[in-house]
Amino acid sequence: xxxxxxxxxxxxxxxxxxxxxxxxxxxxxxxxxxxxxxxxxxxxxxxxxxxxxxxxxxxxxxxxxxxxxxxxxxxxxxxxxxxxxxxxxxxxxxxxxxxxxxxxxxxxxxxxxxxxxxxxxxxxxxxxxxxxxxxxxxxxxxxxxxxxxxxxxxxxxxxxxxxxxxxxxxxxxxxxxxxxxxxxxxxxxxxxxxxxxxxxxxxxxxxxxxxxxxxxxxxxxxxxxxxxxxxxxxxxxxxxxxxxxxxxxxxxxxxxxxxxxxxxxxxxxxxxxxxxxxxxxxxxxx
Numbered sequence: 001x002x003x004x005x006x007x008x009x010x011x012x013x014x015x016x017x018x019x020x021x022x023x024x025x026x027x028x029x030x031x032x033x034x035x036x037x038x039x040x041x042x043x044x045x046x047x048x049x050x051x052x053x054x055x056x057x058x059x060x061x062x063x064x065x066x067x068x069x070x071x072x073x074x075x076x077x078x079x080x081x082x083x084x085x086x087x088x089x090x091x092x093x094x095x096x097x098x099x100x101x102x103x104x105x106x107x108x109x110x111x112x113x114x115x116x117x118x119x120x121x122x123x124x125x126x127x128x129x130x131x132x133x134x135x136x137x138x139x140x141x142x143x144x145x146x147x148x149x150x151x152x153x154x155x156x157x158x159x160x161x162x163x164x165x166x167x168x169x170x171x172x173x174x175x176x177x178x179x180x181x182x183x184x185x186x187x188x189x190x191x192x193x194x195x196x197x198x199x200x201x202x203x204x205x206x207x208x209x210x211x212x213x214x215x216x217x218x219x220x221x222x223x224x225x226x227x228x229x230x231x232x233x234x235x236x237x238x239x240x241x242x243x244x245x246x247x248x249x250x251x252x253x254x255x256x257x258x259x260x261x262x263x264x265x266x267x268x269x270x271x272x273x274x275x276x277x278x279x280x281x282x283x284x285x286x
Contacts, residue, residue, distance in 0.1 A: 006058050007037050007045035008071030020066040027057055037073060039192035047073050054078070116181055123173040124243050127166060145252070147280045148227045152268040153256045156276075157227035160250050167225060167250045174244055178205045183239040189219065194245065197221055198236045207244060208237075224249040 011020070031051040038045045048057035058074040061067040073079045145158035178196060187193065189210060197208040211229065212220035220231050256276075261268045 003043045004034060004036075004046045005040070005043045006061070006067075006074075007047055008069060008073040008075075009058050009061055009067040010070045012066065012068055017066065020061065023061065023064065023066055032057065038187075038190070039194075040190060041192065047079060119173075119177055119180070120241065120243050123170075123177065124246070126169055126173065127243070127247055145254075148251065150273060150277045150280065152273050153259055153276055154268065156254050156256070158252050158254055159227075160248075160252065164250075166247060170244065170247045171225070174205055174207070177241065178238065183241070187239055189213070189234060189237060194224075194240050195221070196238045196240050196244070197223070197230075197232050198238070199230070199232070200236065205238075207240065207249070210237075223251075225251055227251040227253075 011017070027048060027050070033049040033051055034046040035049055036044050036046050049055070050057055056074075056077055056079065058067075059069075059077065062069045062074050067074070069075050144161045146161050147156060148159050149157040151157075174196070178198075187195075189195070191210055191213060193210045195208055195210065196205050198205055206226065207224045208221035209224055210219050211222050214220055214231060217234055218231055219234055219237070220229060221237075222229050261272070
C-alpha cells in the first residue's frame, strides 16, 4: 500500500472533521485520478482530479469549507495544465518544463520550444524501446540484481541488472538535454524531493533524492542510479523533467530479512558488515 495525503490543504481547526473524511471517502468511490506532486516523509503529496468533471477536488474541499488552502494546488482550478508560453527570446516554457538555455541564442522562442519538445519525444521513444525484459517475468516478485554497496546488513544498495540498457540510454539523453536546456522554475526543495543534481567534480548530471536539508545552501542527496550519498549546493539542483521520472531508479535499498544485530544491539558490528561484503566479493569472483 502507498500512503498519500492531499497537497496544499490543511484542516480547518487543526484536526480533520468527520465531514471532510466522509466527503473524501465519497469521492474516492467514484472515478478520480491521483496526481502526485512530491513526497513528504513517508507520504506522497497528491491532487485529486475528478475524471468525469475534470475538477480539482483539493480546491473543492476548500470551497466547501472543509479545509484550508495552503498552496497553489488547492487554489487553481487545473494546476496540472500547461502554463502559457513565455515569448521572450532565450526563455521558453514547454509544458511544466521551463527551459532557459536555447541551443543557439539567435533561435526564436518557437524554434527553441520545438527543439526541446523534439528532444523530449525522441527520449521518450528511445527509452520505450529499452524497457526492461525481466528474465524472471513469470514471477513478479523476483528481480535480477547486483550488490553495489554494503553499509550494513540492514542497508544494502543493489543495482537492477535487467535495467542496464535502459539506464545507459536514459543517462546518455539526460546528459544531452540538461547540458542544452535548464529548468527555470525552482521547486520548494524538501526531504524526499526527486531532482537532477550537477556534480561539479565529475561534470555530469545525476538523478537524486534529497535525504537531508543541511542548511539554507546545502543538501544531502542520494544518487538514485549509483547508490552514493553526497553533499551538494542547492544551486546545483534542477527540477527533474518528467520523461526521466518514468524510468525507475536502477539502485534499490534492501536489507537481509529476518536478521537483527547480535546481543540485542541496535547497530551492526563492523565484523558483520565486513563478512557480508566478503561473501559478495567471493561470489563476484565465481
